Amino acid sequence: MSESTQSTAGAVPKQTGEQSWSVLELVRWTTDHFRGKGIESARLDAECLLAHTLGLRRLDLYLEFDKPVSPSDRSRFRELVVRRSSERVPVSLLLGEKEFWSLSLKVSGDVLTPRPETETLVEAALGWLTDDSHPYAVLDVGTGSGAIALALATERPHARMTATDISTKALQIARMNADQLRIGESVRFLDGSLFAPVRGEQFDLIVSNPPYLAREAAEALAPELAHEPDVALFAGHDGYEVLRPFAAEVAEMLLAGGRVAVEVDPGQVETVAGWFAEAELEEIETRRDLAGRPRVVAARKPAKS
Ligand SMILES: C[S@@+](CC[C@H](N)C(=O)[O-])C[C@H]1O[C@@H](n2cnc3c(N)ncnc32)[C@H](O)[C@@H]1O
Known part of the structure; x- marks a missing residue:
């Protein structure tokens, strides 16, 4: 997947065929998506939501950038991304803390x-x-x-x-x-x-x-x-x-x-x-x-x- 071919029209593309997404790819895709929706803290929000989904601290994501994200984690992440970008729910409320x-x-x-x-x-x-x-x-x-x-x-x-x-x-x-x-x-x-x-x-x-x-x-x-x-x-x-x-x-x-x-x-x-x-x-x-x-x-x- 190259960043230039990504669309920000939908929220987190679904898994297709053999395609897998790394942590870094998901962070980048979601950051672009949030920016396209006018969310100022796009990168921070993307990282916080993905770290929460994966049960990691945000800074620990950086150690996992190349790891693939499982379809079930991607699906849970997608729900959070939609609520953040479409319903404009603040990250704090999505995380509950x-x-x-x-x-x-x-x-x-x-x-x-x-x-x-x-x-x-x-x-x-x-x-x-x-x-x-x-x-x-x-x-x-x-x-x-x-x-x-x-x-x-x-x-x-x-x-x-x-x-x-x-x-x-x-x-x-x-x-x-x-x-x-x-x-x-x-x-x-x-x-x-x-x-x-x-x-x-x-x-x-x-x-x-x-x-x-x-x-x-x-x-x-x-x-x-x-x-x-x-x-x-x-x-x-x-x-x-x-x-x-x-x-x-x-x-x-x-x-x-x-x-x-x-x-x-x-x-x-x-x-x-x-x-x-x-x-x-x-x-x-x-x-x-x-x-x-x-x-x-x-x-x-x-x-x-
Ligand atoms: C801006 S929030 C501040 C919450 C918290 N102190 C903080 O700084 O994050 C204002 C709080 O005042 C409460 N509040 C509103 N009117 C009030 C009143 N007349 N007497 C006491 N608390 C009131 C609200 O329920 C709310 O929890």
């Missing part, structure tokens, strides 16, 4: 797949939880898969971690992830909207990656987002339906000297920073993600009020 902060987390259509930019929030938070033996009270609002709370809990095992979500299905996934990481006992999972499940308590640190997309922008978004829950993505017509009450209430939920950090869309940074100022929080700052976009707004409650 996503790596975040070097943790392998289970994901499903009930949770947002954790994004690399959210690691900016984890990094900032760890910079405030400097004493790794101190029992800091930490709250993660809208925990989803548990990404932020579990990353912090593994890095700061003495912290008293609480993770909330309005979605009970998301909390089930988060609990499963905590159990898989063997930290189920050290994280408290609570069901409810914003601060309702922890009313009356106060925290050293409150973190959140709330939904912040405007419903009106939905049509312009990548087709992959249709496979993630609306409640994890959208926050009313302007994108502020969750951030607005969060910013209004967060000060009273913080201990004196406590910090808050939220992930937002880069275009929302100034508005949220303004709300923190109105709430009389201080040391308001912005952190940029790896792509250089302003992504996290943080602030501190005055030490003496």
